[in-house]
Amino acid sequence: MMRVFQLTNGMMSGDAVSNHVLEIDARLRRWGYNTDIFAEYIAPEMETRVRPDAECADLLKDPNSLLIYHLSIYNPNYRYFLQARGKRILVYHNITPAHFFRGWDARLEMQCVLGREALKELVAVADLSLGDSEYNRQELVQAGAPLEKTGVLPIFLSDFGAQPADAAQLRQLTQKNTTNWLTVGRVVPSKGIHDLIRLFSVYQRAINADAILYIVGSTGMPAYTDALFKLTQSLGVSDRVVFTGRVSDTLLTTYYRAADLYVIASYHEGFCVPAVESMYFGVPVLSRKTTALPETLGDAGILFTHLGYEPVAEMAHLLVSDSEIRDRVIKKQKEQLQTFNSARVENKLRQFIDWVNVR
Amino acid sequence: MKTIENTSQPPLEIRDPSLNSADILRRIESQISRRRAENKYPAVDELQAAWLPLVPDTASVRIDDDYIFQLLKELTVDSYLQEVRFSSSVPMVGWLIVAIRRAWNWMSTRWYVLPVLKQQTRYNEQVIISMYRLLQSNLALQQQIDELRQQLSKLENASGGE
Numbered sequence: 001m002m003r004v005f006q007l008t009n010g011m012m013s014g015d016a017v018s019n020h021v022l023e024i025d026a027r028l029r030r031w032g033y034n035t036d037i038f039a040e041y042i043a044p045e046m047e048t049r050v051r052p053d054a055e056c057a058d059l060l061k062d063p064n065s066l067l068i069y070h071l072s073i074y075n076p077n078y079r080y081f082l083q084a085r086g087k088r089i090l091v092y093h094n095i096t097p098a099h100f101f102r103g104w105d106a107r108l109e110m111q112c113v114l115g116r117e118a119l120k121e122l123v124a125v126a127d128l129s130l131g132d133s134e135y136n137r138q139e140l141v142q143a144g145a146p147l148e149k150t151g152v153l154p155i156f157l158s159d160f161g162a163q164p165a166d167a168a169q170l171r172q173l174t175q176k177n178t179t180n181w182l183t184v185g186r187v188v189p190s191k192g193i194h195d196l197i198r199l200f201s202v203y204q205r206a207i208n209a210d211a212i213l214y215i216v217g218s219t220g221m222p223a224y225t226d227a228l229f230k231l232t233q234s235l236g237v238s239d240r241v242v243f244t245g246r247v248s249d250t251l252l253t254t255y256y257r258a259a260d261l262y263v264i265a266s267y268h269e270g271f272c273v274p275a276v277e278s279m280y281f282g283v284p285v286l287s288r289k290t291t292a293l294p295e296t297l298g299d300a301g302i303l304f305t306h307l308g309y310e311p312v313a314e315m316a317h318l319l320v321s322d323s324e325i326r327d328r329v330i331k332k333q334k335e336q337l338q339t340f341n342s343a344r345v346e347n348k349l350r351q352f353i354d355w356v357n358v359r
Numbered sequence: 360m361k362t363i364e365n366t367s368q369p370p371l372e373i374r375d376p377s378l379n380s381a382d383i384l385r386r387i388e389s390q391i392s393r394r395r396a397e398n399k400y401p402a403v404d405e406l407q408a409a410w411l412p413l414v415p416d417t418a419s420v421r422i423d424d425d426y427i428f429q430l431l432k433e434l435t436v437d438s439y440l441q442e443v444r445f446s447s448s449v450p451m452v453g454w455l456i457v458a459i460r461r462a463w464n465w466m467s468t469r470w471y472v473l474p475v476l477k478q479q480t481r482y483n484e485q486v487i488i489s490m491y492r493l494l495q496s497n498l499a500l501q502q503q504i505d506e507l508r509q510q511l512s513k514l515e516n517a518s519g520g521e
Contacts, residue, residue: 076439102495107484110435110491117432198406206399234409235401289372303372310400314387315371325378332375 010041023156094270438483
């Protein structure tokens with residue numbers, strides 16, 4: 001039986017790509033493959049399941065092996081994919097265009113530039129290049145992947161709801177009868193958090209004084225985070241905007257359960273797992289219409305094509321206060337959720353593995 | 360699907376056919392009119408002027424110096440140091456040689472070599488990032504020079520070539 005290896009930048013709990021890698025691994029094992037996972041960064045909780053990337057070099061000399069490489073940011077370990085002698089599948093999770101980080105974080109900016117350069121080399125040698133959305137698949141083609149060697153494999157999302165909410169925290173978040181806006185993800189400029197805070201300030205000041213915006217995600221870019229703090233002060237909403245930082249899976253579930261509205265002001269998303277999580281938790285989504293977001297949301301949720309504060313804030317108000325509109329939006333979101341059904345994704349994965357095997 | 364196309368209002372897209380999008384958009388417009396009359400909304404100017412540090416507007420600067428960029432890319436790949444993996448082609452006892460070497464390598468690498476490799480990798484990375492910043496800065500300056508030249512040329516033409 002062919003050995004199948006997966007190689008990625010880093011493996012850590014609570015990370016969508018890491019979860020996807022583990023889900024693929026579980027299915028491959030169930031289908032009888034010998035598998036291994038390699039990464040450059042391995043979080044302590046992953047040390048028993050993941051091996052350092054340097055250890056895959058010898059194994060990849062085997063022509064009867066399959067390497068699945070996950071690209072989400074530049075990592076020098078992509079060269080193992082170029083050197084592998086067996087079959088190769090590239091899974092592209094998208095790389096944020098570098099200009100979003102210019103002036104904020106030179107390291108991240110350069111990693112994004114190099115990542116997109118590496119993409120061209122990777123698609124040139126891959127037997128199959130997969131995007132986790134049609135948007136990402138199109139970027140693969142633009143990078144030079146032959147059309148017939150591309151496909152879409154959505155991210156596995158089977159862990160949703162597995163974590164119970166923190167009951168005490170949930171009580172605290174909901175008992176004050178505040179209207180809770182939520183956004184989840186890294187606090188970086190491409191996520192448009194500055195736009196979101198401005199939009200929220202209009203809503204809070206003009207429509208609903210009892211609103212709170214929870215920004216859940218790592219604040220690893222100090223210059224940008226500091227700027228956002230000052231922005232909340234300038235707009236007089238510093239006591240209404242909460243930066244939680246990165247949270248546990250249990251707390252993340254708690255925030256979703258307590259949310260009245262999920263707002264996406266992001267400028268760039270290759271898929272947007274939190275949008276799907278919101279659909280799962282029955283939170284109406286109000287999103288900027290950009291990149292992969294219309295595809296992920298389908299006919300569900302409400303989109304805005306650019307930020308006009310007043311109409312978008314009023315739409316947010318309707319989603320929160322009009323039960324008929326809210327219920328219909330949530331219902332449609334539940335229907336859209338079926339697109340990402342694990343059985344469907346599993347079936348697609350099997351087809352792609354078989355396709356590569358017979359070539 | 361209905362949209363608000365007034366230039367002062369952003370288009371909202373309601374794709375779900377089960378929603379009465381025309382009615383929703385009408386209600387939104389009505390609410391906006393009412394709250395505007397009551398002077399409820401903060402001024403857009405106030406929102407946009409709220410403090411956020413200026414980010415250098417270099418988004419339009421393209422990396423067009425292929426040679427330097429290629430060099431930086433190669434440097435980045437080489438900057439990443441890794442421990443050596445042993446293998447041996449000696450028949451019969453090759454596995455033993457490899458095992459002894461790996462055992463020695465494990466001892467020395469874990470406590471001494473790996474920290475040095477990581478330190479060197481970090482240093483290399485910082486050097487490359489500094490070079491990258493200089494490259495960006497250089498390209499931005501080049502663009503400014505080009506623009507100034509064009510302006511100078513226009514001024515000269517306007518003043519009769521003097």
